[in-house]
Amino acid sequence: MHAGTATASVAAAALLGAGTLLLSGTTADAPGRDAGAADRPVAAAGVRTVSDGSGPRTDDPLVIAHRGASAYAPENTLAAVDKADDLGFDWVENDVQLSRDGVPVVVHDTSLKRTTDAEEIFPDRAPWAVKDFTAAEIARLDAGSWFGPGHAGARVPTLQQYLVRIGRNHQNLLLEIKSPEVYPGIEQATLRVLRQEGWLDREHVRSRLVIQSFGAGSVRKVHEQHPDVITGFLGAPAVAALPSYAEFTDQINPAYASVTSAYVAAVHALKGPHDKRLQVSAWTVDDAEHAVRMAGYGVDGIITNAPDVVREATD
Template sequence: MHVHACAVAATAAFVGTAALPSPSSDARAGESGRATVVAHRGASAYAPENTLASIDKAAKLGFTWVENDVQRTRDGRLVVIHDDSLARTTNVEQVFPGRAPWKVKDFTAAEIARLDAGSWYSPAYAGARVPTLEQYMRRVEHNHEKLLLEIKNPELYPGIEQETVKLLANEGWLDRQHLGRLIVQSFSADSVRTVHALKPALTTAFLGKPPVTRLNEYARFTDLINPSYGSISADYVSAVHTHTGPHGGRLGVFAWTVDDAVTAWKVAGYRVDGIITNKPDVVRAALHAD
């Protein structure tokens, strides 16, 4: 998605079938009184986005939910990076100067592994790498975190839904325990629909704001509607909540990307179920203020 566009995580509350774990207590604003806070691309205000350092930072700050983006290399490996180009967040222009426009899909995993994905953010993170999805999933597991995984630019990577679901299965993330810690989302309704068809037990989320008149259609294949915070109102959130998703729970709403206390208060007042943020500590402090 775009710079703001990463969207959001939902929780086990929306996975709810008898075969799956019970919803966690932070699942919905309606249950806990506060929205779930999701660290966008990790704690990306404090460490380089979509790196292992960023999810480590989120864990150190005490946040369970992290969000990331997955794309595919030329040789078919899945890697965690937001843009379809490597230029903004790595030193690819220096390492491979003749290969503009430096698209992820035009480089092998071994080539991408050579790149510095931290120095652009701060010299303190020099040498950080673009992680493979396998590396990322293992660090999320090590940190006891939960993951909102966005399939990024699926139109560039035919079959990426199948490959992502296969990798998640291989990494042990499609068992009963892990399904309560995982949401897969996309800006592409077709991509979300495909993931739901491939693994109906998975919690899914659609990034965007469908018209209220189409929410019944979306409720057939997604558990969450995840719009930008500036596009919604209390009435829209209430309309989403009147629908039942594919796992029998009400449709949820996670709004992105909120980085200041005033906006966090405003959006929480809409009764959203989650807030995606680059500054999870700022949002948490706002939501817990008396």
Template sequence: MHARAVAATTTALLGTATLLAPTPDARAGDVGEQPRIVAHRGASAYAPENTLPAIDEAARLGFSWVENDVQRTKDGVLVVIHDDSLKRTTNVEKVFPGRAPWKVKDFTAAEIARLDAGSWFGPGYAGTHVPTLKQYMSRVESNHEKLLLEIKNPELYPGIEHQTLGLLGNEGWLDRPHLGRLIVQSFSADSLRIVHDLKPGLTTGFLGTPPPRDLYRYARFTDLINPSYGTISGSYVATVHAFHGPHGRRLGVYTWTVNDAATAWTVTRYGVDGVITNKPDVVWAALTGY
């Protein structure tokens, strides 16, 4: 996976009043003129986050890149959910009232499969489930989508890196064609080192804003530095771009979570390579005028 260089092109675009009409590939976030657009937890402004309807909605809107979060159940099944607790995005309090604080790691996959993970978002999504990673990968494949996969809270799940890569391999996602459609990221540098050591050809991203003096260390095992948009500047992005990662490519920057036009323009002006957003259509319209 190649992190795109956009700074020079963005400068030119910002100086024009009218942008060229987008191509279908550009809408998918796969051309150099714009940062890559990644649907955060799927199109999570429009469907319940980290569910199959959310990635279906991203595909319906025309965006190929989606992001998710992976954790593990009590009986060792990988599931797609952001919080380490089931409370916010499911009806777990109603179904299992006596089991606070309702941590993902304290429930079996069968128990989690009983939960409604959609009604909190809207009545039209009642009955939506927390997907297993296997189910999620099947839907990503059938939608012809690409995945930015976050290993969430790896300190809670020893060995989750091996297990995640094992499942991805079993699903065919570690062959050469799929490696161009997959990035693994984490807030844990130790977790990313493990992923890189296990599968050196895989593109990885570190979630955070390491100080410039430490970037050379990260460049040994990660291809991307993925910070919150409020923590970066144009000079920081340029500093990251001055380093080359483990595959000999310039380090890229994917920033999160950008949901409005003004911020989309700001980070594009900084020269970021990717924008992670709950509202991919809003970011796309802001950057293209469509």
């Protein structure tokens, strides 16, 4: 999703407001995690569930660390994943694109210019599009100095490296397929790596993995290629169009500014391809006021750069 690094006010709020951090996950005894999470059934869309899924949500919305805890570490890096883990958050979101040689890499922008030193290392390669660089070339880039000197030397991880790290941390993944129109075959390439790393087994597809995209066609391809995988569509389709989306997606994930309680209710009124109620995760919410508003609207998840701020606000 498009969202900048959290402002200084968000960081200040995090310092002032961070308290006990509770979030469902797979490591029940980790500090700050929800001790009952390991025994709680997981909803089809990878967020907290209540009763049979047919009534209103009574649990707090799941908090998902956007590009890792990207208010505090460079986005989409292993450092951001580790920071989310340190804060006690099990769900992280990332963005996947393809290198020139077809390797899925974890980076948000279709250009490497903003979050790496590609312009310095490869001055003659403007506009520094991800698709024009091999995985080996991307691995040379510094993806942390732009965020702060303490993160100099951080790298753009491959999806394989990213999965190894979140697996080690016992974290779960909301994976965004980025700009699928630029990368023919990205769905198959992404699923291949997920399969190789054990992320398409029953445990993962049931409760630890969601694949989403702004491209409805891309979401449909994932559903067709691996029907067991939970999928999400990024955006807010018209209410009249929601039944057609429910044929291939389990989540409708809109920008928070477009969310209303009526829209959430309309989404919840439908069941997705796994015969579970469609769910809603709103993005990108970095302040307490909007977090409380989203929770009041009944969203199932909140995607945020500052997960501790949101968790504190919605607990």
